[in-house]
Amino acid sequence: MIRVLVVDDEALVRGGFTHILNATDDIEVVAAVPGGQALPAVRAARPDVVLLDIRMPDVDGLTVLEGLRRMPDPPVVAMLTTFDADEYVATALRSGAAGFLLKDTDPEQLPYLVRALAEGGTVLSSKVTRAVVDGYLDKDAREPAVRLAARLSERERTVLVLMAEGLANTDIGERMHLSTGTVKGHVSAVLNKLQVTSRVQAALIAERAGLLASACEEDAG
Template structure:
């Protein structure tokens, strides 16, 4: 079972997510809570995935995210928002969020998105992706430094990193390039170490600033 905690200041949102996710055989919403009790709840329940409202009146969602990221066994955290162009997207991703979910996500998509998160994938709406990739200069690592870091990767690691940036899980990447999920996991660990980042999303952001994703797109187009 994939254990999920939902953090939102609105009881209606919490109950709605609990009802939708609880209908899936492989998902269990072990707790729902407002922001003030979020960290204590996560410590107690040890969920695999946390869905965390980014804007709450009682506590800053970004602050909660940072506290969750330093737990001994931090869960995967995706931010909840009503705006797919939320100005805090880049900050949250740099702080370790694994993506964004809109609160009006279609119910039949929600369970699969949580499964993707639990499997190590990235979830983000197309508009949110544009906000990230078009972030103002200086919001992320400068191109020169990013290119230097990416230059430390092997050709295979670059290939894996491009697929990580597409939001694929280890198993999906393995299927795409004919490797076992365990081998992909080893590659991802090496990538994070070489790039000196703490999450798959941060690695993807760095790859974008280095131009690797544009190169990968052109390579795929030439191969068609």
């Protein structure tokens, strides 16, 4: 059972997400709280995944994210917003958020996205286009990204590309014919060598280093 905590100051949003997720057999919303109650609720409920509103009137979602990331064994956090071009996107991703979802995400897709997050995948709403994300990144980041990617072994680069495609550990294992435990080890090594704390950050480095374009060309060939 995947344990989820929803953090949003709008009761309607909390109720809607709770209803959708609790209708599944493998996901349970263990708490749905406003921003000011987020950190105590996480400590009490110990969720696997937190869906966190990025902008709330009582507390900044980014501040909550930083608090969650400082916890021992922190949950996976995906940011929620009503905007497809939010000025806080880059900060959230660089602060360790594992995804970025719009509140009007298709209800049928929401359980799938939560499962992907719980399994270690990266999630960006389909409405958050590559151009939108790219617009919030440092345009001069290519050379540092290339240097970081050069630290990886060939197998680790393959793992990084699959991470960047949003695949969870189990899916990467199936694609590369590796056990999930072996994949977890490679993922940890990739994050350490790239000096990042989340798969989304690693994916952005892969894009900047040109690894995704190279992978597309190889597939086409």
